[in-house]
Amino acid sequence: MNTTSIDGNLGSKFEEWFELTPALDQGSLELVHRIRHDVYCRDLGWEPVRPSGLEIDRYDQHAFHCLLKKRGTGVPVGCTRVIVANPANLSELLPFEMSCRDVLDRSLVDPAQLPRDAVCEVSRLAVMNTFRQRKGETSQAAPISNEDFQSRASAPRFPFIPVSLYLGATAIARRLGIANIFVLTEPRLASHFSRIGFDLQVIGGEIDHRGKRVPSLMTTSKIVKNLRPMIQPLYQMIERSVEAAFLEHPEALQRVPALDLPG
Numbered sequence: 001m002n003t004t005s006i007d008g009n010l011g012s013k014f015e016e017w018f019e020l021t022p023a024l025d026q027g028s029l030e031l032v033h034r035i036r037h038d039v040y041c042r043d044l045g046w047e048p049v050r051p052s053g054l055e056i057d058r059y060d061q062h063a064f065h066c067l068l069k070k071r072g073t074g075v076p077v078g079c080t081r082v083i084v085a086n087p088a089n090l091s092e093l094l095p096f097e098m099s100c101r102d103v104l105d106r107s108l109v110d111p112a113q114l115p116r117d118a119v120c121e122v123s124r125l126a127v128m129n130t131f132r133q134r135k136g137e138t139s140q141a142a143p144i145s146n147e148d149f150q151s152r153a154s155a156p157r158f159p160f161i162p163v164s165l166y167l168g169a170t171a172i173a174r175r176l177g178i179a180n181i182f183v184l185t186e187p188r189l190a191s192h193f194s195r196i197g198f199d200l201q202v203i204g205g206e207i208d209h210r211g212k213r214v215p216s217l218m219t220t221s222k223i224v225k226n227l228r229p230m231i232q233p234l235y236q237m238i239e240r241s242v243e244a245a246f247l248e249h250p251e252a253l254q255r256v257p258a259l260d261l262p263g
Contacts, residue, residue, distance in 0.1 A: 009233050010160075010230055010231060010233055010234040011233030011234045011235075011236065011237040012233070013160075014160055014164060014234050014237065014238075015071070015237060016071065017070065017071055017160070018068055018069065018070060018071055018077065018160065018161075018164065019068075019069050019070075019071045019241070020066065020067070020068045020069075020164055020165070020168045020238055020241055021066075021067055021241050021242070021244075021245045022064055022065065022066060022067070022168075022172055022242055022245045022246065022249075022252070023065040023066065023067040023079070024064075024245055024246070024248075024249035024252040025249065028065075028067050029065060030054065031067060031076055031079075032065045032067050032079040032081075033054035033055055033056050033060075034053055034054060034076070035067075035076050035078065035079045035126055035128060036054075036055035036079065036124055036126050037049075037050060037053050037054055037055040038126075038128060038129070039126035039127065039128065039129070040055050040124070040126060041055055043129050044210075046210055055124075059081075059083045059095060059123075060081070061086075062083065062084055062085070062086045062087060062088075063081040063082060063083045063084065064081065064082045064084070064172050064176070064252070065079060065080070065081045065082075066079060066080045066081065066082070066165055066168035066169055066172060067079050068161065068164060068165060068168070076128055077127065077128055077131055077161060078125070078126055078127035078128060078131065078161055078162075078165055079124070079125075079126055079165070080122055080123070080124060080125040080126070080165045080166070080168070080169050081122070081123060081124050081169075082120050082121070082122055082169050082172045082173055082176075082178075082181075083095065083120060083121045083122075083123060084120045084176065084178065085116035085117060085119065085120075090116045091116075094111070094119065094120075094121040094182065095121060095123060096121050096123075096182050096183070096184055096215050097111055097112070099184070099207060099209060100184070100204050100207055100215040103204040103205035103206070103207055103215065104203060104204040104215060105203055105204050105205075108201070108203045108204075108217075109180075109201075109203050109217055111180075111182065114180060117177070117178070118178060118179050118180055119178065119180045119182065120173055120176070120178045120180070120181055120182070121181070121182045121183065122166070122169045122181055122182070122183040123183070123184070125162065125165055125166075127161055127162065127165075131161055163196065163198075163231075163234075164234065164238060166193075166198070167234065167235050167238050168238050168242065169181065170218065170220055170223050170224070170235075171235070171238050171239040171241075171242040171243075172242055173220050174220045174224070174239070175242055175243065175246055176253075178220065179219060179220055179221065180217060180218075180219060180220075181217070181218040181219075181220060182215065182216070182217055182218075183215075183216050183218065184207075184209060184213040184214070184215060184216070185200070185213060185214060185216045186211065186212065186213065186214075187202070187206065187212060187213075187214050189216070190202055190216060196227065196228050196231050197226045197227045197228040197231060198218075198223060198226070198227065199218060199219060199222040199223050199226050200216050200217075200218055201216060201217045201218075201219075202214050202215070202216050203215050203216060203217050
């Protein structure tokens, strides 16, 4: 997984190596599904191998996808998606609401009581195996480890790939006017992300879903407000890229007509 020292302008460093955009055209969407197939089906065996070479499920019909590539080469690096409420059936539960039904602490937050246009779920975070070659990473789809925040040559490293994908999902949710992002995470992820000011609240007990996972909540306004100053340029660059993509593809917003999306 690509990391760098946490010094200087992280936005500029990220821009040297990567480009992150919403996958709003057919070619980008197909690349997202191929990344997922390589990681989830071929590498990890979490989903069956498909003859098409594309990993797609029913939630993709009402999801917005984030694509990360190497700048200048177009080499795929990773992806994730933001699942929004199903415009054809607003009462339909998000995946985590079903898998975590029995472990959610509804005294902290009850997703069922929130407006459906105010919630989304981030899932299918995947990083190509050529970018997760450190010890222990090959068995994970998008790893973050303690090493990413420990010293190397007197400076902690920064996990650009998974953090940028989460920031991309946040920027997409903000563009859609969605306040609450739910995600299934490894229990240790909240502590890792707190080091960079990423607001991640665990809202329930563990489930066994491709390893131990806990349901967590991110509030978009708090994420942006609480990011450490050194992370802000990275987020701002990603947010500009997301906004530019939606301006180029305004038709993408019509895929979720039941939601009151900002123009």
